[in-house]
Amino acid sequence: MHNNKTKLQAPTTMASFSYLQCLLVIVTVTMMIPTTTNAAALTPNFYKKVCPKALPVIRRVVQKAINRERRMGASLLRLHFHDCFVNGCDGSILLDDTKNFTGEKTAKPNLNSIRGLEVVDEIKAAVDKACKRPVVSCADILAVAARDSVAILGGPQFWYKVLLGRRDARTASITAANNNLPAPFLNFTQLVTSFNNVGLNTKDLVVLSGGHTIGFARCTTYRNRIYNDTNIETNFATSLRRNCPRTSGVGDNNLTPLDPTPSSVDNLYYKALLGKKGILHSDQELYKGNGSESDKC
Structure with missing residues (x-):
């Protein structure tokens, strides 16, 4: 598995993240995840000649989708x-x-959880029409749509080019999805292992977790934390319990913002961790305030 990354200068501590630094961190999120495509074959200009309209079309459809629903x-x-x-x-x-x-x-990790499939279908139809043939892979559409989403929600001035030229898979693995995707209940050691398994290090873990600057979490993903964890601010836990009853099956799909501004890319996600106000157990594991490796990222 090839690992295409953009390396950043890490702040001295998590507490020192500025708004600018956080934006730069988040907009590189899709460039740091491994890809099975040969790195030498990927280029930001892959569609420049075969379909120069492709990327603008993706951006336009993503913008329309976010206008309909910021989430x-x-x-x-x-x-x-x-x-x-x-x-x-x-x-x-x-x-x-x-x-x-x-x-x-x-x-x-995906059942009744992943969203946006209909938007991907909408993008694919629009791109195929603009290109007059199905030349843009769905894998590239996902990469560009992720980049555009982050830009639209807070970082358009920090635009970056996505490496393109991925080929679509012809098979899938429910077993790999069940085993490889990091769960919101993992401890720090388990998270590091999960990321190491796909060629990512601790800094990558902290950076990619910053994607939780936008979006929501379901009650089922944080119920155990708010009733059993000790590294959570008391009043914060109490407020979350109003939306997430202790009883399993009651309010399972109730949503809570992952940070105070779930539709804006900013640094409040990291600030929340400093105050023991991470929504997910796995989020708070990134900052324990004891000088551990992730605290220094």
Whole structure:
């Protein structure tokens, strides 16, 4: 598995993240996830000659989707992440079940959870029409849509070019999706191992987790934290309990913002961790205030 990354100068501590630094961190999110495509074959100008309209069309459809629902930006970013973490950024998350394999859509981390598939279909139809043929891969659409979503929700002035030329998968793996995608209940050691398994280090873990600057979490993903964790601010836990009853099955799909500004790319996600106000157990594991490795990222 090839690992295409953009390296950043890390701040001295998590507490020193500025708004600018956080934006720069978040907009590189899709460039740091491994891809199964040969790195030498990827180029930001892949569609320049065969279909110069491709990227503007993707941007336009993503903008329309976010205008309809601001949350969709976070959903498209998450869709790309869930695709890339399973056998690379190959679009396999989009495949339906066949007689030869069970797709990833019904894996536990994805079932009744991933969103934005209809937007990807909308983008694909628009791009194919603009290009007059199906020349743009769905894997590239996911990568560009994730980048555009982050830009539209807070960082358009920090635009970056996405490396393109991925080929779409012809198979999918529900087993890999169940086993590889990092769960919101993991501890720090488990998170590091999960990221190391796909060629990413601790700094990458902290950076990619910053994608939680946008979006929402379901009650099922944070229930155990707000009733059992000790590294959570008391009043914060109490407020979350109003939306997430202790009883399993009650309010499971109730939503809570992952940070105070779920539709804006900013640094409040990291600030929340400093105050023990991370929504997910896995989020708060990134900052324990004890000088651990992730505290210094």
